[in-house]
Amino acid sequence: MSEISRNGVGGGGQPGRIGIGLELDDVHMKILEVLRENGRISVAALAERVGISRANAYTRFEALRADGAIKRFTAEIDHVRTGLGITALIFVTVRQQMWKQFRAELARMPEVEYCAITTGQHDAMIQVRVSDVAAVHTMVTDRLANIPAVKATETVFILDEVLKRPYVLPSDGDRDRPRSPRRPAPEAQGDVPLGMMRFVGAAEGRAALRKDG
Amino acid sequence: MSEISRNGVGGGGQPGRIGIGLELDDVHMKILEVLRENGRISVAALAERVGISRANAYTRFEALRADGAIKRFTAEIDHVRTGLGITALIFVTVRQQMWKQFRAELARMPEVEYCAITTGQHDAMIQVRVSDVAAVHTMVTDRLANIPAVKATETVFILDEVLKRPYVLPSDGDRDRPRSPRRPAPEAQGDVPLGMMRFVGAAEGRAALRKDG
DNA sequence: GTTGAAATTAGTACGAA
DNA sequence: TTCGTACTAATTTCAAC
Numbered sequence: 001m002s003e004i005s006r007n008g009v010g011g012g013g014q015p016g017r018i019g020i021g022l023e024l025d026d027v028h029m030k031i032l033e034v035l036r037e038n039g040r041i042s043v044a045a046l047a048e049r050v051g052i053s054r055a056n057a058y059t060r061f062e063a064l065r066a067d068g069a070i071k072r073f074t075a076e077i078d079h080v081r082t083g084l085g086i087t088a089l090i091f092v093t094v095r096q097q098m099w100k101q102f103r104a105e106l107a108r109m110p111e112v113e114y115c116a117i118t119t120g121q122h123d124a125m126i127q128v129r130v131s132d133v134a135a136v137h138t139m140v141t142d143r144l145a146n147i148p149a150v151k152a153t154e155t156v157f158i159l160d161e162v163l164k165r166p167y168v169l170p171s172d173g174d175r176d177r178p179r180s181p182r183r184p185a186p187e188a189q190g191d192v193p194l195g196m197m198r199f200v201g202a203a204e205g206r207a208a209l210r211k212d213g
Numbered sequence: 214m215s216e217i218s219r220n221g222v223g224g225g226g227q228p229g230r231i232g233i234g235l236e237l238d239d240v241h242m243k244i245l246e247v248l249r250e251n252g253r254i255s256v257a258a259l260a261e262r263v264g265i266s267r268a269n270a271y272t273r274f275e276a277l278r279a280d281g282a283i284k285r286f287t288a289e290i291d292h293v294r295t296g297l298g299i300t301a302l303i304f305v306t307v308r309q310q311m312w313k314q315f316r317a318e319l320a321r322m323p324e325v326e327y328c329a330i331t332t333g334q335h336d337a338m339i340q341v342r343v344s345d346v347a348a349v350h351t352m353v354t355d356r357l358a359n360i361p362a363v364k365a366t367e368t369v370f371i372l373d374e375v376l377k378r379p380y381v382l383p384s385d386g387d388r389d390r391p392r393s394p395r396r397p398a399p400e401a402q403g404d405v406p407l408g409m410m411r412f413v414g415a416a417e418g419r420a421a422l423r424k425d426g
Numbered sequence: 427g428t429t430g431a432a433a434t435t436a437g438t439a440c441g442a443a
Numbered sequence: 444t445t446c447g448t449a450c451t452a453a454t455t456t457c458a459a460c
Contacts, residue, residue, distance in 0.1 A: 021294055024294065024295060024296075029295070032288065032290055032295070035287070035288040036287050036288055036290070037285070037287070038285070038286060038287075039252045039253060039285075039286035039287045039288045040252060040253055040286040042436095042453080042454060042455090043454080043455075044453080044454055044455080045454095052427085052428090053427065053428050053429075054428090054429090054454090054455085055427075055428070055429085055456090055457090056427055056428075058455075058456085059427090067294070068291050068294065069290055069291050069294040069295065070288050070289070070290055070291075071288075071289040071290060071291055072250070072251070072252075072288075072289045072379075073251060073252035073253040073286065073287070073288050073289070074248070074249050074250070074251075074252045074286070074287060074288075074289055074379035074380075075245065075248040075249055075252045075283050075284075075285075075286050075287075075379070076283070076284040076285045076286070076287055076380070077245055077249070077282055077283055077284060077380050077382075078281050078282050078283075078284055079380065079381070081234055081237065081280070081281065081282040082237060082242070082245070082282065082382055082383060083237075083383050084381055084382070084383060087329075089329075089331065089338070103375055106375065106376055107376070110381065110385030110386055111381055111385070111386070112376060112378070112381075113377075113378050113380060113381045114374075114376060114377050114378070115374070115375040115376040115377075116300070116302075116371045116372075116373065116374045116375065117371070117372045117373040117374075117375060118302065118369045118370065118371055118372065119369045119370045119372065120367075120369035124375070125302070126376075128381075129380075129381040131383065137412075140410055140412075141410055145409070145410060151409065152409040152410070152411070153409070153410050153411065154333075154411045154413055155410075155411065155412045155413060156331045156332045156333035156413050157331065157332045158329045158330070158331055159329075159330045159331065159332065160329065160330040161327075161328070161329045161330075162316055162319065162328040162329065162330060162337070163319055163320070163325060163327060163328040163339075164326075164327050164328075165325070165326050165327070166285075166287035166288070167287075167289070167290050167292065167326060167342075168292070168297055168323065168324055168325075168326045168341075168342040169290075169295055169297070170295060170296050170297060170344065172323030172324070173323055173324065196358070196364065196365045196366070197353055197354055197358060197365070197366050197368075198365070198366065198367045198368065199350075199353075199368050200367055200368060200369050255435080255436065256436075256437080257435075257436070257437095265445080265446090266445065266446045266447070267436095267437090267446090267447090268438090268439095268445075268446065268447080268448095269444080269445055269446070271437070271438085272444090272445090427460105428459105428460080429458105429459090429460075430457105430458090430459090430460100431456105431457090431458085431459105432455105432456085432457080432458095433454105433455085433456075433457095434453105434454080434455070434456080435452105435453085435454070435455080436451105436452085436453065436454075436455105437450105437451085437452075437453080438449100438450080438451075438452090439448100439449090439450080439451095440447105440448085440449085440450095441446105441447095441448090441449105442445105442446085442447085442448100443444105443445085443446075443447095
């Protein structure tokens with residue numbers, strides 16, 4: 001379920017004005033900041049925390065929802081408590097021209113929480129939550145392996161989830177980041193050990209793969 | 214911020230009864246199911262959808278919150294709309310005995326949405342959201358490279374987020390999954406191309422790394 | 427975009443089954 | 444435990460400014 005908006009590399013626009021949606025000003029951002037920490041706050045309390053009137057808060061709240069800037073509200077739950085304490089990442093290599101099938105099969109796998117198409121060595125990364133390690137094995141060898149679209153997989157386990165923010169906002173950077181310019185100053189690039197850093201681009205023909213998804 | 218519960222590989226318990234918390238029955242699960250799709254639903258409406266009384270819904274709702282099964286409520290937002298349309302995964306190799314420093318530095322990076330410690334070739338995977346591809350480059354070469362704890366990185370871009378469920382619940386499997394047993398039947402393992410599947414274990418000495426985090 | 431007052435709904439506290 | 448009801452407090456809506 002829940003197809004989400006596409007992020008195209010290189011398609012980044014300027015903050016606050018993207019697409020044909022409404023313009024997000026500082027007040028909108030502040031509203032989002034509050035809602036990400038407490039999604040169940042009343043609009044009245046929200047108005048007070050943001051520093052605007054009730055009516056204004058209702059208007060903006062509804063606008064953010066209607067525009068799609070807020071996609072939905074959800075509860076964050078403790079997976080260990082619900083019996084799904086094992087999390088794994090499965091990197092999948094997908095056969096060309098079979099993306100549609102791959103996506104269809106994904107929708108039929110409830111244990112998959114997240115799937116993203118990536119550049120690099122593999123084509124997609126999926127995150128699964130299951131009750132035990134055996135279930136990961138079953139998932140990979142029984143379910144994924146039986147999908148013709150899946151050429152190969154590579155599985156790693158998640159030992160610990162160190163950080164999980166509800167989501168990131170542009171305004172987060174205003175806190176302690178030194179307001180870095182879009183492009184780093186040329187002289188700043190010299191003093192880092194670039195040899196240790198690898199940017200992994202898309203494999204050959206990857207660009208064409210997105211079309212038949 | 215927001216340290217979350219640790220998921221230990223091999224530490225999976227039986228569903229519905231983990232740790233010393235409250236016992237989660239079918240009604241609790243149904244409540245979570247509703248709340249994950251609509252985190253702002255009123256308790257009155259929640260009671261109706263689950264099929265219990267209002268008073269009972271309040272009791273269980275509060276119990277789930279107090280127990281920690283529900284960690285928080287949040288709004289899911291459209292990152293492209295807020296100007297953070299570029300998402301990247303950075304796989305990090307961390308120097309032994311320097312995990313504490315790595316985690317401290319992570320907390321000071323607002324663009325990091327998620328960080329997990331993994332088995333396999335790398336030690337950690339972090340997901341960042343920024344406004345443009347140049348910001349990823351700045352992030353990796355300027356910020357991450359300057360952390361002594363970081364030995365090496367590998368970066369891939371996310372081209373498309375195909376699937377993003379609020380979270381997975383054990384009951385999700387009751388829908389269309391053929392109620393698979395914990396461990397796959399021996400004969401079922403023979404007809405899959407195991408040669409294409411790779412399970413990547415932890416690098417040498419990885420187990421010791423968790424202690425000094 | 428703001429304030430204030432009416433209508434509605436949410437949250438709490440009971441006793442009964 | 445769970446349900447049903449009554450009570451109190453808060454929120455949402457809608458009006459005028």
